[in-house]
Amino acid sequence: MSKADKLFVNMCKDILENGYSSEGQTVRAVWEDGTPAHTIKKFGVVNRYDLQEEFPALTLRPTAIKSAVDELLWIWQKKSNDIHELNSKIWDEWADEQGSIGKAYGYQMGIKYKFPHGEMDQVDNVIWQLKNTPYSRRILTNIYKFDDLMEMGLEPCAYSVTFNVTGNKLNAILNQRSQDILAANNWNVVQYSVLVHMLAQVTGLVPGELVHVIADAHIYDRHVPIIKELIERPQYDAPTFSLNPDIKDFYDFTTDDLIIGEYKKNPQITNIPIAI
Ligand SMILES: Nc1nc(=O)c2c([nH]1)NC[C@@H]1CN(c3ccc(C(=O)N[C@@H](CCC(=O)O)C(=O)O)cc3)CN21
Numbered sequence: 120m121s122k123a124d125k126l127f128v129n130m131c132k133d134i135l136e137n138g139y140s141s142e143g144q145t146v147r148a149v150w151e152d153g154t155p156a157h158t159i160k161k162f163g164v165v166n167r168y169d170l171q172e173e174f175p176a177l178t179l180r181p182t183a184i185k186s187a188v189d190e191l192l193w194i195w196q197k198k199s200n201d202i203h204e205l206n207s208k209i210w211d212e213w214a215d216e217q218g219s220i221g222k223a224y225g226y227q228m229g230i231k232y233k234f235p236h237g238e239m240d241q242v243d244n245v246i247w248q249l250k251n252t253p254y255s256r257r258i259l260t261n262i263y264k265f266d267d268l269m270e271m272g273l274e275p276c277a278y279s280v281t282f283n284v285t286g287n288k289l290n291a292i293l294n295q296r297s298q299d300i301l302a303a304n305n306w307n308v309v310q311y312s313v314l315v316h317m318l319a320q321v322t323g324l325v326p327g328e329l330v331h332v333i334a335d336a337h338i339y340d341r342h343v344p345i346i347k348e349l350i351e352r353p354q355y356d357a358p359t360f361s362l363n364p365d366i367k368d369f370y371d372f373t374t375d376d377l378i379i380g381e382y383k384k385n386p387q388i389t390n391i392p393i394a395i
Pocket residue numbers: 183186207208209210213273299301302303306388391393394395
């Protein structure tokens with residue numbers, strides 16, 4: 120049985136049973152028809168995934184692993200803010216007429232900073248440190264840049280990753296200020312699990328734990344009936360996962376390098392409404 124499913128089901132039950140409803144409050148997000156998108160939420164959810172134990176893909180419904188990794192590589196490898204360089208349509212609502220999401224996500228990853236070991240961007244700094252000073256406690260990225268918030272299509276939700284090496288294991292903490300549990304929880308978990316696998320492979324380490332810290336873990340009102348049905352579904356074993364072992368440079372990975380074993384899963388839920 121997938122541990123990721125169990126964790127997801129317990130988290131959803133906790134939000135539904137003990138969560139706090141935003142009904143009566145003024146909220147920013149709206150549905151496509153302009154109705155306020157209310158949520159029920161829990162503050163401060165922390166989920167741990169041991170990547171040695173399993174690849175944490177949900178089997179309750181399919182997670183589009185390749186599309187999720189395509190978005191991850193758009194941010195971490197292409198360092199792009201241009202939706203034309205993304206193969207899915209998930210960012211269309213937040214882009215301007217030119218197709219840019221502004222100074223968000225990939226744009227921030229491409230900014231160069233001065234470090235003792237040279238001038239480079241945040242991704243290259245992480246890779247440099249993992250190769251040269253792996254036991255440093257200063258290996259992290261942070262794209263929540265206050266100077267640029269006004270020019271972002273959406274303020275980053277998954278905004279910081281802290282990497283920490285224990286023995287030969289690469290661990291990571293993903294800090295997320297806000298999480299749409301139905302649309303993006305497993306999407307984000309799969310993305311950052313793959314990132315840990317990729318960075319471990321190119322720095323001579325093995326994947327360890329992913330710790331996902333979510334400040335505001337919410338279920339949107341129109342998602343509640345979907346979540347209630349989802350968590351009653353049968354659970355299967357998570358798929359096996361590995362990467363093409365020939366890739367030695369982070370910038371050479373493509374979604375074709377993901378080796379996903381048999382992925383037994385329940386049917387997809389189509390047309391999930393996304394709050395804007
Ligand atoms: N309300 C909201 N939720 C989000 O998850 C979200 C935002 N807004 N704004 C920006 C990005 C865009 N993200 C999204 C948006 C849509 C899907 C989505 O529709 N996922 C489909 C599969 C998509 C595919 O196969 O390519 C799904 O079934 O989960 C996922 C992430 C995550 N973010």
